[in-house]
Amino acid sequence: MSVQHVKIVKNVLAGNDQTAERNRARFNAAGVLAVNVIAAPGAGKTSLIVKTMAALGARARVGVIEGDIAGSIDTEKVLAAGACDAVQINTGGNCHLEAGMVQRALDDLDLDRLDIVFVENVGNLVCPTHWALGEQLKLCLPSTAEGHDKPIKYPEIFAVSDVIVLNKIDLSELVDFDRDFFYKAVRALNSHAPIFEISCRTGAGLSAWADWLLNQHPHLDTKTERLHHLSGAPGM
Ligand SMILES: Nc1nc2c(ncn2[C@@H]2O[C@H](COP(=O)(O)OP(=O)(O)OP(=O)(O)O)[C@@H](O)[C@H]2O)c(=O)[nH]1
Numbered sequence: 001m002s003v004q005h006v007k008i009v010k011n012v013l014a015g016n017d018q019t020a021e022r023n024r025a026r027f028n029a030a031g032v033l034a035v036n037v038i039a040a041p042g043a044g045k046t047s048l049i050v051k052t053m054a055a056l057g058a059r060a061r062v063g064v065i066e067g068d069i070a071g072s073i074d075t076e077k078v079l080a081a082g083a084c085d086a087v088q089i090n091t092g093g094n095c096h097l098e099a100g101m102v103q104r105a106l107d108d109l110d111l112d113r114l115d116i117v118f119v120e121n122v123g124n125l126v127c128p129t130h131w132a133l134g135e136q137l138k139l140c141l142p143s144t145a146e147g148h149d150k151p152i153k154y155p156e157i158f159a160v161s162d163v164i165v166l167n168k169i170d171l172s173e174l175v176d177f178d179r180d181f182f183y184k185a186v187r188a189l190n191s192h193a194p195i196f197e198i199s200c201r202t203g204a205g206l207s208a209w210a211d212w213l214l215n216q217h218p219h220l221d222t223k224t225e226r227l228h229h230l231s232g233a234p235g236m
C-alpha cells in the first residue's frame, strides 16, 4: 500500500511539472521573467513586490499573481502600488500554489504587456518547494524576525532557490539575528544563489536587488524595442 501511495504522489508531481513547463513556455514566448516568491506568512512577500516595483520604476512593467488561501487584500495592495495587472488565486485551503492554478491565472494576464510577473505563493516554507509553477526564478524570502536558524529547519527551499532575499534587516539587532550563523547555514545548502539583504521598511538594499533582478531578464531590451515599434510610441 505504501508503494502505491508513493507512486500516486510521483504521478501528481509529474503532471504538475508538465503543466509548469507549459506555463514556462508561455512566459518565455512573451519575454516575461516569472518569479516564484516563497516565504513564511508575514515575512514580507507583498512588501517585497510593492517595494521592488517602486525600485524598478519605469524600467519594467510588473504583473502579479497572488496566491492566498482566502481573500484578495494583497492583490488590492499591489494594484494600488502600481502593478500593471494582478490576478488573485484563492486556494481554498491548499497550502501552496500548483501549476494548474497559475495556468488558469495566465488566461487573465496580458503577458505581452508585462516584463516581470511575481507569483506570491501561499505563506509556507515547506510545501511550495515541491510544486513548480513554470517560474524562471525561485525566490526564497526569509526575514530576520523569523530567526537565523531557518535554513537548518527548512533546508529544501534554501537548497533549491535561485536567489535568497533576507528581509527586515532593520530588525536584526532587536531579534538577535546571527548573520554569520545564517550565512554559514545557507552556504552549506546552496553555494551559488546570490543573497540580498533588504529592508522593505527603510528601503535598504532594494535598489541593488532590483538592479540584479532586471539583469536576469533575458530579453528586456529587445521586448521593449519591439513594443515601441508596435505601438509607435516610446515609453509605454
Ligand atoms: N520592520 C519591518 N517590517 C516589515 C518589513 N517588511 C515587511 N514588514 C511588515 O511585515 C508585515 C507582513 O508583511 P507582508 O508584506 O504583508 O508579508 P507577506 O509575506 O506578504 O504576508 P502573507 O501574504 O500574509 O503571508 C507587515 O506588517 C509589514 O509592514 C521590513 O523590512 N521591516
Ligand SMILES: [Mg+2]
Binding pocket: 045, 046, 047, 074, 120
Ligand atoms: Mg502577502
